[in-house]
Amino acid sequence: MVTESISIEPLTSFEGWTCPLPLRDSPNVVMGHGGGGAMSAELVEHVFLPAFRNRTLGGLGDSAVLEVAGARLAFSTDSFVVRPLFFPGGSIGDLAVNGTVNDLAMSGATPLYLSAGFILEEGVEIAQVGAVAQRLGEAAERAGVQVVTGDTKVVESGHGDGIYVNTAGIGVIPDGVDIGPDRARPGDQVIVSGDLGVHGVAIMSVREGLEFGTEIRSDCQPLHGLVAAMLDVTHDLHVLRDPTRGGLATSLNEIASSSGVGIALDERALPIPDVVADACSLLGLDPLQVANEGKLVAFVPPEKVDEVLAAMRAHPAGAGAVVVGECVADHPGMVSARTGFGAERVVDLPIGEQLPRIC
Amino acid sequence: MCLAVPGEITEIWDDEGTPMGRVSFGNVTKDVCLAYVPDIQVGEYTIVHVGFALQRLDEKSALETLAIFRQMGELDAEFGDQWGRAAEQAGMPRPDVMGGMS
């Protein structure tokens, strides 16, 4: 168990960590803090990290990599607050399993066991709880993991949004596998496993006030099988990440920052399906900032790209795998994209929640 | 101003005296108020801003505009680029080969 601590000043007051202007000195949580973008990152960096103080956490990977009794374990947790509970292509139960399974898989681990904690709002129909539990169990079976422990709490009516689920999971990392967000190097090729923005659009299409008609279904699926197929070809995968809330833009910015490299994308190579492009045009959103639930991005040394791509495309979860860019030494910590017109633009983190716009 | 996207009317109905329509934007559809384009027909195109159709989209005009853009390259492909490159190399402004196009 890694017990070294790093020196982060404990936070005794909030002075100085926000902009000096009174407007940004937000003493209360706002929705943006959950958006997965810049505000979420600030909350983690300034409130949680200093409180917990250890190097493993500081690595800020999708899951923690721990050495326990000679084995290397991946350990991860995720909470699920999606509305609506059931959406085209999935449910909160599917997300609860696949979300944590995928976090573990991004460290190269074989996921084994999950816990499942439920927070239920007084008044929710038991039949609904049952349906969620059923879907969760089915997803676990499909993913080859077992839910071995759990907890249930009930909050008073008006204090919750129906059903919240938290899952935590452990998995074993094979020897010789060292994947982490700080391992990207200039020259690495950036591969995405398939179509982008699918989950976010599926959710938005049924969200009150936005509803629009579409055939799209969430891409929620477990990815550890795909990762195993990639590891079969080479253990030298530098970074794996599943871009969920905040979209590919968020994941790439985080990795660029952790690794101290720049990332250069080619917009024309991005696999954005027409339905996502159309929905984003309608609402004024950037597909790169829209959530995914069954996709991964991989940073692969150039000499391994062809083999890894072939292995991915041979696997059902990676059939649409494609190279979308590369790591560069320029603009470390930032992500740029070459537009279809040959100009260059920055791909940024979303600030808070993605909101449809009129302008 | 602002975000207005083109879509095809696929269905029209009346909602308490207000014409409404289902508009298809490629792969997504949305219900839209047609009060400002009351004569529009199924199969026609319109631009939609915050849930309202603001104007019929003139398909003929759209295609004409694209045709003009396509024609624009033709003369240039024959003569323009070489002159332009030569001029640039000599540090001079590009010659105007498209003078007749406005």
Added chain:
Amino acid sequence: MKYLEEFQDPELAKRLLDDIHATTTQPWAMMEVCGGQTHSIIRHGLDQLLPDGIELIHGPGCPVCVTPLEVIDKALEIASRPGVIFCSFGDMLRVPGSDRDLFRVKSAGGDVRVVYSPMDALAIAQKHPDRQVVFFGIGFETTAPPNAMTVYQARKLGIDNFSLLVSHVRVPPAIEAIMTSPVCRVQAFLAAGHVCTVMGTSEYPALAERFEVPIVVTGFEPLDILEGIRRAVHQLEEGRHEVENAYPRVVCDDGNPIAIEMLEDVFEVVDRSWRGIGMIPQSGWRLSERYRPWDAEARFEVGDIRTQESSICRSGEVLQGLIKPHECAAFGRECTPRTPLGATMVSSEGACAAYYLYRRLQVPPPSERVPVGAGAKDEAR
């Protein structure tokens, strides 16, 4: 999406650019009026592809950016009241008022909801007859007809628990104000295509004549913008100053007469203060007498609002095209989309946000023509 993607074709873009390059013999400065056009230009990098001498000055056509601070503060006040459901377009939620924004109000317990259309707000009012539902009706002439129809329906259906907080602004008076400013450098305008879809082009010939500037009605996709620029360059090179329609597929000279009639019924023209610019006479709309009962400002007596703008924010100069965003000392430092000082950094259409989001890689060469000292701001008023 049909009739959208064709106008993003890079091959055709190149042809338009070749023509622009071939035609340009001297420097020109033109203003694209609409924030949506600014967004498209920066997002696709179109200005990077133009001849060095062509400068695009980003105009004040961002309704989010120009909504007066008093109105934002009124919105915040109303949204904070118990029993109110405050509905707004997504763009407005992070606009800073004097001391907070709508997100903070929501966080403090206010019922603030994002809607796609004002009709969604009306539907909420029907669904919750015991609550007061207020819709934040901002926008230019493009958004005014949807807002008008909504309050017209409210009146027709007798939905009395609905009201509209109106802050509409009109483009032609803004063009006039910009052109009469002593530090104006604008030599041609790319007029806002969707505004003209509604209003037609009748207000522009007089402006083109009076100020001797070409005015080209321009769309929003890359090819539309390049075509607008192309036509403007041709006019400038030939010494013409006419009104041209480069967006004929949705703009005709008469606009949409049904929409115009509705606007004349529902709204009346008033003087309006533009955030960062100041008072522009006859540049706004408020609800007409007949619709006053649905006016949120009348319904909710919002008392003395004392506004407080950031003292270092130079949004106004950006909105008038006097400076570029990166020429403001606070750009990227105190002022970022995450920590905005003014509305131009919050709105995705604001020039500052567009520059920050898409442009941080480049440091554009300093302009030789514009003095970037803060003194320019006072002269413009």
